Amino acid sequence: MIESLATNARVVAALGNRSIKQTIRRPQLAAPLIIFPTALLAIQTAGAGRAVDLPGFPPVTNFLSFMLAGAIVQAVMMTGNSGAIAFAIDMEMRFTDRLYAAPILRSSVILGRLAATAALGAMIGAYFVVLGLIFGASINEGVPAVLWIILLTSASALAFGSIGAAIALRTNSASVVQGIFPLVFVILFLSDAFFPANLMLEPASWVAQYNPLSFIVNGIREPIIAGWSATTQLKAIASVFGVGALGFALCAGAMRGRLRRGV
Amino acid sequence: MSWQGSAATVGALVRRALNEITRVPGAAIPGVLAPAIFFLGLTSVFGSLTLLPGFTTHSYQSFLIPVSLLQGAAFTGAATGVNLARDIEQGWFDRLLASPAPRPVLLAGLVLSASLRSLLPATFLLIVGLAVGVHWPGLLGLVIALSLVMGMAVVAATWGTSLAFRFRTQSAAPVMQVGMFLAVLLTTAYAPLHLLTGWLQSVARINPVTQVVEAVRQGFTGSVTWSDTWPGYAALFGLAAVLTFFALRGMRRMTL
Amino acid sequence: MAAIETQQLAREFEGGIKAVDGVDLEVAAGEIYGFLGPNGAGKTTTVRMLTTLLQPTGGRAMVAGYDVAKDAGAVRRKIGVALQEAALDPLMTGRELLELQATLHGISRKDGRERGQWLLDRVGLTLAADRRVGTYSGGMRRRLDLAAALVHTPEVLFLDEPTTGLDPVSRKAIWEEVRKLNDEGTTVFLTTQYLEEADQLADRVGIISGGLLVAEGTPTALKAEVGRPHLELCLVEQAGKEARAQVVLARFGRPLPARDGTLMVELEHGTSEVGPIVVALNQEGLDVESLDLVQPTLDDVFVHKTGQHLEGAAKEDTGEVEAIPE
Numbered sequence: 001m002i003e004s005l006a007t008n009a010r011v012v013a014a015l016g017n018r019s020i021k022q023t024i025r026r027p028q029l030a031a032p033l034i035i036f037p038t039a040l041l042a043i044q045t046a047g048a049g050r051a052v053d054l055p056g057f058p059p060v061t062n063f064l065s066f067m068l069a070g071a072i073v074q075a076v077m078m079t080g081n082s083g084a085i086a087f088a089i090d091m092e093m094r095f096t097d098r099l100y101a102a103p104i105l106r107s108s109v110i111l112g113r114l115a116a117t118a119a120l121g122a123m124i125g126a127y128f129v130v131l132g133l134i135f136g137a138s139i140n141e142g143v144p145a146v147l148w149i150i151l152l153t154s155a156s157a158l159a160f161g162s163i164g165a166a167i168a169l170r171t172n173s174a175s176v177v178q179g180i181f182p183l184v185f186v187i188l189f190l191s192d193a194f195f196p197a198n199l200m201l202e203p204a205s206w207v208a209q210y211n212p213l214s215f216i217v218n219g220i221r222e223p224i225i226a227g228w229s230a231t232t233q234l235k236a237i238a239s240v241f242g243v244g245a246l247g248f249a250l251c252a253g254a255m256r257g258r259l260r261r262g263v
Numbered sequence: 264m265s266w267q268g269s270a271a272t273v274g275a276l277v278r279r280a281l282n283e284i285t286r287v288p289g290a291a292i293p294g295v296l297a298p299a300i301f302f303l304g305l306t307s308v309f310g311s312l313t314l315l316p317g318f319t320t321h322s323y324q325s326f327l328i329p330v331s332l333l334q335g336a337a338f339t340g341a342a343t344g345v346n347l348a349r350d351i352e353q354g355w356f357d358r359l360l361a362s363p364a365p366r367p368v369l370l371a372g373l374v375l376s377a378s379l380r381s382l383l384p385a386t387f388l389l390i391v392g393l394a395v396g397v398h399w400p401g402l403l404g405l406v407i408a409l410s411l412v413m414g415m416a417v418v419a420a421t422w423g424t425s426l427a428f429r430f431r432t433q434s435a436a437p438v439m440q441v442g443m444f445l446a447v448l449l450t451t452a453y454a455p456l457h458l459l460t461g462w463l464q465s466v467a468r469i470n471p472v473t474q475v476v477e478a479v480r481q482g483f484t485g486s487v488t489w490s491d492t493w494p495g496y497a498a499l500f501g502l503a504a505v506l507t508f509f510a511l512r513g514m515r516r517m518t519l
Numbered sequence: 520m521a522a523i524e525t526q527q528l529a530r531e532f533e534g535g536i537k538a539v540d541g542v543d544l545e546v547a548a549g550e551i552y553g554f555l556g557p558n559g560a561g562k563t564t565t566v567r568m569l570t571t572l573l574q575p576t577g578g579r580a581m582v583a584g585y586d587v588a589k590d591a592g593a594v595r596r597k598i599g600v601a602l603q604e605a606a607l608d609p610l611m612t613g614r615e616l617l618e619l620q621a622t623l624h625g626i627s628r629k630d631g632r633e634r635g636q637w638l639l640d641r642v643g644l645t646l647a648a649d650r651r652v653g654t655y656s657g658g659m660r661r662r663l664d665l666a667a668a669l670v671h672t673p674e675v676l677f678l679d680e681p682t683t684g685l686d687p688v689s690r691k692a693i694w695e696e697v698r699k700l701n702d703e704g705t706t707v708f709l710t711t712q713y714l715e716e717a718d719q720l721a722d723r724v725g726i727i728s729g730g731l732l733v734a735e736g737t738p739t740a741l742k743a744e745v746g747r748p749h750l751e752l753c754l755v756e757q758a759g760k761e762a763r764a765q766v767v768l769a770r771f772g773r774p775l776p777a778r779d780g781t782l783m784v785e786l787e788h789g790t791s792e793v794g795p796i797v798v799a800l801n802q803e804g805l806d807v808e809s810l811d812l813v814q815p816t817l818d819d820v821f822v823h824k825t826g827q828h829l830e831g832a833a834k835e836d837t838g839e840v841e842a843i844p845e
Contacts, residue, residue, distance in 0.1 A: 039445060046463030047453030050315050063460075182297050189304030195311075201323075204307030268625035275622040282610040286651075358606045358667075361570050362623035363595040518574050518591075 008108045015099070015112025020119055022086060033079050033124065038131065041071040044194060056199055060225045065137040068128055069221035070193035072149070073213065075124045076157045077184045081177070083117040084164025088174040106259075110169075110251055114161050121157020125150040137224065145223030155240045156216055162247025169254035192217045212239035269368045276359075276372025277379065283346060284380060294342065295384045298335035299391045302328060306395075312454055319455045320484040325398045328388070329479035330452040332408065333472070335384035336415040337443035340377045344423015344439040347373060351431050356517075366514050370507065374420035381416035385409060397483060404482015407492055411479050414499040415472075419443045421506035428513030450476045471498035520584055522548040522675050522706035523569060529577030529730075530564050538564040540730035541578060546708060546723075548674075551701050553721030553738075554710040555817070557827050561730040562710045566679050569708065570600050583674045596624070599673030599705075601664040601681060609653030613644050613663050616652065617670060624671040631670075638666040642696065658689035665696065675706045682716060694720055714817045714829055724817065728825040742815040745823045749775060749785045749813055750793065755806040757782075767799050778828060785819075 023033070041064075049063040060066045090096050099109045129139070129146050139145050168177050188194070190207040197208035208214050219236020222229060264272070284291040302324075310323040320326050350356045359369050393399065400408060423439040430438075449466050450473040451459065459467055467473045478495025481487050523546035530539040539561040546552040556562045567573040569582055571591040580587045583597035607616065614635055621631030639648045642662040647655060652663065661681060668676060678697070682690040697720055701707055711717055717724050718738050726734040734741055750772075754760055757780065768774050768784040771792050775783040786792050790812060797807050821829045 036441065039441075040448075043445075043448045043463065044453065046460040047448075048309055048312055049460040050454065050458050051309075051312060054311055054314055179293065182293070182300055186300060186304060189308050195308045199311040201307045201310035204304075264625045267627075268622075271622045271628065272625075275619050279608065279611065279615075279619065282608075286610045354602070354606045355608055357572055357602055358600075358620070359623065360572055361595060361598075361600045361602075362620070363592055363625070364623045365592075518572055 008105050011102075011104045011108045012112045012115050015109065016115035016119060019083065019086065019113055019116030023082065023116070023120065033075055033082060033120070034127065037071050037075040037078065037128075040074070041067055041128075041131075048195075051195070051199075054199060056196070058196055058225065061138045062136060064132060064135060065139075065225050066196075066221070067194065068132045068137055068224060069217050070188075072125055072128045072153055072220055073156065073193050073217050074188055075128065076121050076153055077160050077188065079117055079120050079124060079157055080160035080164045081181055081184055083113060083120075083161050084168045084177045084180075085174050087113050087165055088168040088172065088177045091168065091172055092174060106255060110165055110255070113165060114158055117161035118154045118158040121161075122150050122154040124157070125153030132224075139224050140226060141223040141228060148223060149220050152216070152220055152236060152240070155244070159240050159244035159247055162244055162251055164247075166247055166250030166254050169251060169258065187211070187213055192221075212242060215239040216243075264363070264365055264368065269365070272364050272368050273372040273375060276369070277376040280343070280346070280373070280376030281379065284383070291383060294335070294339060294380075295387050297338070298331045298384045299388045301334070302331035302388060302392065303395070305331075309453060312458075315454075315458060317455070317458060322396060322398060322484075324392060324396055325483040326480070327452075328392045328397050328483055329408065329476050330447060330450075331388055331392075332385050332412050332479060333415050333447045333476060334444065335388060336377075336381040336412045337419045337447050338440060339381040339384065340374075340416045340419020340421075341423045341436075341439040341443050342380075343374060343377045343420035344425075344427045345433060345436045347424055347427040348431065348433045348435055351427060351517075352433060360517060366511055370421075370424065370510055370514060373424055374417050374510075377416040377420035378413035381412055382409070385412050400482025401487065404487050407487065407495075408479045408482060411475055411495050411499065414496070414503070415475060418499055418502045418506060421503060421510050425506060425510040425513050428510065428517060446470070446472050447476070452476065471502055474498040520548065521545050521581070522550065523552070523580070523582050523708060525569075525578065525580040527578035528565065528568060528575055528580050530561075530568060530573065531576045537730050539568070539575075542727065542730075542732045544725050544732055544735060546706060548706055549701070549704055550722045551697070551707040551709060551720050553717035553724040554708065554727065555712075555717055555724060555821065555829060556710075556727035557825065557829065560727045560825075562727055563679065565727065566602070566677055566708070566710055570598060570602070570677050571595055596671070597674045599668035599671070599676045601661075601668040601677070602679045607652045607660055607664065610651060612649050612651055613639060613655070613659075613666075614648040616663060617667055620667045620670045626671060634670055638669060642666045643692070658685050658692075661685060661689070661693060662696075665693065669700070673705065675708065676700065678707065678709045680710055680712065683712060690716075712829060714821075717817055726821060726824055728827075733824040734820060738817060741820045742817065745815050745820045747772075747785050747787070748790065748815060749783055749819065750796065751781050751783050751811040751813055752807055753781055753809045754800070755808045757808075760805055763803055764800065764805055767803055767805070768796065770799065771796050775822065776826075776828075 045064045045067050051057060052060060052063050096109060100106060129149060190204050191211040192208055192214040197205055197214060200208055215235040216239050218232050222232045306324045306327050313321050313323045422442060426435050426439050449470050451467050456464060456467060474494035475498050478492050481491045525542055525544050527541045527543060528539060529541050531537050542565060554562055568575050569580055569587060571587050571594050574588055582594045585593040587594050617635035617638060618631050621634055639645050642665060644659060644662055647659060682693050697707055723737050724741060725732055754764060764782055765774050772787045773785040775785055793812060800807055818829050
């Protein structure tokens with residue numbers, strides 16, 4: 001018997017809550033999400049900061065304002081990866097079996113995990129905005145920009161989280177998901193996250209111009225260093241939807257596969 | 264224990280440590296690939312920095328490769344610490360502790376394997392680097408670079424080992440890895456000293472690992488000179504001495 | 520000179536936990552000493568102190584004539600230690616492990632190889648010698664662990680629960696080996712959860728409970744101390760009748776804690792009371808279904824001294840017990 005929508009919503013919230021607490025309470029899960037991207041942001045900003053003097057660099061107040069979007073997206077992707085690892089561990093420990101045996105929609109189990117990732121994404125977005133402001137970044141479009149960034153970050157976390165969840169569902173193995181980690185960085189390098197695509201070396205530069213991640217990064221970056229533009233934001237939204245749609249489709253497929261196999 | 268006995272003990276422990284990569288299929292692959300992937304990524308992203316006036320070379324690949332080499336060494340060393348933490352958790356280390364082998368000999372056996380293991384990612388990275396245009400450092404430059412890489416691995420292993428004795432659990436792994444990661448990046452990693460901004464310039468100036476980076480870098484971006492070389496070795500010896508003190512103290516505390 | 524001697528040996532952990540609270544024991548050279556105790560009694564902590572893996576916080580201990588705190592290095596040269604199954608590396612072969620152990624003791628490569636081969640033959644691992652330890656069964660690992668402890672011909676051998684989790688055949692094989700070693704002059708300090716093991720092997724036995732040594736002596740002497748046989752019986756349709764039965768039994772002897780539904784009573788006057796007991800029970804309307812007269816065992820000594828049964832005793836016959844760490 002599948003319970004009502006209200007029950008399922010509560011289940012999603014409860015599972016989401018648990019996942020968030022899990023992440024915050026275990027330092028080895030939380031540290032990579034916050035400390036690492038923060039350290040990297042600090043070092044890269046200070047190390048490559050003179051890049052703003054390069055001809056062709058978009059006009060910015062300082063390098064930090066430029067880098068902020070990259071740090072946010074990096075943290076979001078690591079959150080998605082981390083959530084997928086935790087999900088895989090849940091499956092390895094058979095915790096999810098307990099959930100599947102309950103009278104709730106199977107998708108609620110996954111949605112619970114993704115809700116947590118989205119919530120964490122929003123927190124991360126807020127954290128980096130505050131951090132950036134403290135250290136001298138300036139957000140051109142002000143408060144509406146901040147709210148939009150947090151929203152977009154949360155949505156991206158959800159989208160990337162769904163891909164991670166699909167991988168976890170398919171492979172059932174935390175160590176495989178962990179092995180994906182370097183791949184996350186490859187995708188980040190082949191995008192606008194840390195440097196303007198036009199100033200990167202080939203062939204990375206070419207890939208970065210068409211990488212959906214670049215569109216998302218630019219969607220977050222634009223209101224910080226410049227003014228709104230419909231094209232940039234629409235591309236960002238479309239990319240988030242695209243990644244999310246892919247992720248959800250993969251999750252659905254993986255779930256069907258599991259049901260067939262009886263897992 | 265006689266010196267032959269000590270040498271034999273160190274050799275046996277090093278051989279055992281190498282089993283991790285020779286007897287576990289595929290275990291070495293992530294450690295070997297990661298530095299090369301990061302090298303390619305970072306050089307593609309930040310390559311244009313060489314256009315800045317005052318940059319010491321035209322090839323960002325040549326500039327960055329020492330950093331990637333040292334990061335590879337650092338992670339290899341940190342892995343030694345993680346393995347020791349596992350060995351402590353699972354009781355294997357009791358066997359070593361209950362034996363009459365002197366503590367410094369045990370420590371040497373634990374950390375020296377890292378120097379050999381570091382050659383794997385380093386070699387792979389050099390091949391990749393040379394393929395994408397890194398300047399050939401010359402034989403002397405290469406020898407210096409590799410010896411410093413091996414030394415860095417030992418330093419990182421001693422760091423990881425100290426933490427393993429302190430925390431006695433594999434969950435300390437992120438601390439071991441992040442510590443080394445930051446040590447190598449808080450240097451002239453991304454740009455020459457005078458082009459670094461404010462706080463990073465100050466930190467890089469006092470960070471001993473900067474000397475190691477510069478010593479490894481010389482052959483790749485220019486010529487090898489004695490004045491650029493000796494500070495690198497001195498820094499490694501200094502770090503090794505301090506960390507060895509903490510590691511030995513940590514080992515002695517295992518029985519307290 | 521005693522092989523092992525402790526004076527008020529103590530170990531306190533953070534939070535004031537006294538795992539070992541002043542233990543005085545003495546093991547003569549050439550003896551097999553069985554160290555018994557329930558889980559959490561302080562067995563493993565005591566062994567770790569005697570093998571220099573843990574520093575005492577009070578008292579002192581001498582092993583093979585050396586102080587464990589001040590001359591740890593000398594102690595390590597004289598002792599062999601087989602602590603847990605986990606002190607093996609799954610990636611190494613049996614032979615490699617023995618050769619490593621030999622190296623750790625400063626034995627030359629050539630001697631180490633010869634000694635390793637001899638030990639492998641002795642413990643029956645010749646065929647498995649060059650296979651990885653990860654492929655060994657539980658029994659094989661214990662034998663390897665034992666062989667490793669013997670590489671340098673130690674004077675005192677410490678065995679911490681050497682047969683826990685093994686099948687009866689493997690267990691007997693280990694006992695054989697221990698007896699042989701002892702015949703050759705090695706002192707053996709053995710902790711165990713199994714009565715039979717202590718009974719069969721030990722010359723003397725020490726019982727630790729709550730961090731204190733509560734009994735020490737030869738198995739015979741200890742049993743004689745407790746001295747009396749006990750009766751084990753089950754009633755027909757026992758449920759609900761235990762209380763009445765206990766009242767009857769109390770007239771004849773000291774009731775003992777029931778075990779697995781079996782009522783037990785320690786008899787004061789001996790076997791002659793069996794008949795009267797059955798009659799007395801019948802008079803109360805309680806029929807006896809089964810009845811067994813049991814002579815004192817170390818478990819009785821144990822119950823007498825600690826109020827508990829020895830953990831492994833109840834499950835001994837199945838030969839399958841999980842190693843329950845302290």
